[in-house]
Amino acid sequence: MIPFEITYHRPRSIEEAVHLFDTLQQQGKKPLYYGGGTEIITLSRLHLVAADAVIDIKHIPECRTLEFNPHELVLGSALPLTTLEEANPFPLLTKAAREVADRTARNQITLGGNICGQIFYRETVLPLLLSDSQAVIAGKDGVKQCSIHDVFLQHIRLKPGQFLVQMKVDRSYASLPHFHRKRRKQGKVGYPLVTAAAIKKDGQIRVALSGVCPFPFRSKEMEERLNARHLPLHDRIEGAIRALPRPILDDIEGSAAYRLFVLKQMLFDMIDELGGE
Amino acid sequence: MESSTKCEMQLLVNGETKSVVARQGDTLLFVLRNELGLTGAKPGCLNGDCGACTALVDGTPIKSCMMLAIETVGKEITTIEGLHNTPIQRAFVEHFAFQCGYCTPGFIMNAYALTETKPDADDATIQEWLESNICRCTSYQEIEAAVKEVLRQKRKTE
Numbered sequence: 317m318i319p320f321e322i323t324y325h326r327p328r329s330i331e332e333a334v335h336l337f338d339t340l341q342q343q344g345k346k347p348l349y350y351g352g353g354t355e356i357i358t359l360s361r362l363h364l365v366a367a368d369a370v371i372d373i374k375h376i377p378e379c380r381t382l383e384f385n386p387h388e389l390v391l392g393s394a395l396p397l398t399t400l401e402e403a404n405p406f407p408l409l410t411k412a413a414r415e416v417a418d419r420t421a422r423n424q425i426t427l428g429g430n431i432c433g434q435i436f437y438r439e440t441v442l443p444l445l446l447s448d449s450q451a452v453i454a455g456k457d458g459v460k461q462c463s464i465h466d467v468f469l470q471h472i473r474l475k476p477g478q479f480l481v482q483m484k485v486d487r488s489y490a491s492l493p494h495f496h497r498k499r500r501k502q503g504k505v506g507y508p509l510v511t512a513a514a515i516k517k518d519g520q521i522r523v524a525l526s527g528v529c530p531f532p533f534r535s536k537e538m539e540e541r542l543n544a545r546h547l548p549l550h551d552r553i554e555g556a557i558r559a560l561p562r563p564i565l566d567d568i569e570g571s572a573a574y575r576l577f578v579l580k581q582m583l584f585d586m587i588d589e590l591g592g593e
Numbered sequence: 594m595e596s597s598t599k600c601e602m603q604l605l606v607n608g609e610t611k612s613v614v615a616r617q618g619d620t621l622l623f624v625l626r627n628e629l630g631l632t633g634a635k636p637g638c639l640n641g642d643c644g645a646c647t648a649l650v651d652g653t654p655i656k657s658c659m660m661l662a663i664e665t666v667g668k669e670i671t672t673i674e675g676l677h678n679t680p681i682q683r684a685f686v687e688h689f690a691f692q693c694g695y696c697t698p699g700f701i702m703n704a705y706a707l708t709e710t711k712p713d714a715d716d717a718t719i720q721e722w723l724e725s726n727i728c729r730c731t732s733y734q735e736i737e738a739a740v741k742e743v744l745r746q747k748r749k750t751e
């Protein structure tokens with residue numbers, strides 16, 4: 317139960333959603349776009365989310381698109397993760413999605429919600445960072461498309477009133493050799509100690525991580541070190557660890573030292589599997 | 594003071610249209626239990642973790658503590674009260690797949706959806722689906738046996 321009063325709105329088009337947001341804001345209200353609603357509802361209970369209105373984007377056709385044209389995959393932001401898994405247009409994204417929460421929760425958690433949420437693991441963004449995907453964003457100025465790297469740096473950076481409509485991925489990425497591994501403190505459901513996703517493109521390994529820092533990221537510095545094949549493997553991996561952004565997470569799920577230990581083993585496995593020796 | 598956002602909603606629950614007056618921020622779990630007297634879906638963690646509140650919306654299992662009732666307007670809601678002597682209910686009894694029974698409605702709704710939509714489910718799929726629910730009495734082996742029994746019977750009769 318959301319412990320404060322909110323109004324619920326169900327626009328049928330992008331224009332209607334953007335207009336609603338603007339109107340509500342002009343009335344002095346705080347609206348929120350609403351995907352699966354799982355984070356909005358559960359964090360409201362803890363008073364970690366505040367809003368006067370939610371704008372449910374699940375009935376906007378563009379947000380429900382799941383299209384494979386010859387060149388690109390178009391993934392609507394309001395698609396539940398299980399829909400993406402079953403259609404499996406991008407195997408690395410399927411693997412990332414499948415490790416989020418549990419199957420029933422993933423019938424509700426949406427792609428856009430996972431990317432834009434405040435719970436900082438945002439594991440489905442990893443394949444989208446690796447594939448240099450494009451984000452389709454709607455706002456008062458209309459709909460625009462830009463590189464994910466322009467709008468996602470640790471977290472989504474949208475202007476007030478904007479929302480994520482779709483992600484577009486060049487189809488060539490869907491068939492590249494890839495690696496995905498999630499390690500938890502225990503069990504098969506839960507937040508990661510470390511999640512690593514990687515692809516190999518043109519002989520070069522690209523890597524993105526969640527659970528290591530309080531944000532997901534892809535690091536060019538780490539990639540440079542991992543791909544420095546003139547060096548011994550051990551040095552490449554030590555170099556990649558030194559190039560990690562800071563801070564390293566140090567919490568009840570795992571200490572910083574333990575996360576780095578787990579990550580290091582994972583990087584060895586990744587290079588072994590992707591053949592980057 | 595905040596003004597109330599209560600409104601009338603028509604919900605299709607277990608094949609019957611019900612008219613309820615609820616706050617727009619009320620979860621489906623809250624409305625089922627407190628407005629409709631359908632107490633089969635259980636409040637557990639209220640955080641999406643335990644699955645005790647699982648119901649079906651258009652045949653898909655969802656955690657009703659993480660869905661607003663108003664979101665389900667125009668959809669078909671099924672709760673444990675809507676299942677009558679189904680194979681999965683019988684199998685739970687025959688396999689002693691519960692002890693205190695608190696988790697049972699949630700497990701049955703999830704397992705019912707699994708056996709209805711994925712009769713060819715392999716062990717990995719069964720495990721993936723059942724991991725959505727927690728049983729504090731640890732009846733996991735018996736629950737798995739009940740689900741497998743229903744799937745076996747289904748395959749035999751198809």
Ligand SMILES: Cc1cc2nc3c(=O)[nH]c(=O)nc-3n(C[C@H](O)[C@H](O)[C@H](O)COP(=O)(O)OP(=O)(O)OC[C@H]3O[C@@H](n4cnc5c(N)ncnc54)[C@H](O)[C@@H]3O)c2cc1C
Nearest residue numbers: 351352353354355356417426428429433437438439480641
């Ligand atoms: C039980 C449970 C387990 C979880 N486990 C994991 C896990 O293992 N790994 C992991 O990465 N995450 C995990 N999460 C976090 C989850 O992925 C996020 O909380 C996610 O936000 C939920 O998606 P949603 O569609 O329900 O989001 P919502 O609750 O709808 O929205 C969350 C936030 O994102 C914003 N938002 C939603 N969609 C859009 C959009 N299209 N454009 C702009 N803003 C938008 C909303 O305004 C809100 O601020 C878990 C969450 C739960 C409840």
Ligand code: FES
Nearest residue numbers: 637638639644658
């Ligand atoms: S009460 Fe809904 S998942 Fe626990």
Ligand code: FES
Nearest residue numbers: 692694728729730
């Ligand atoms: S039977 Fe008691 S919680 Fe499952």
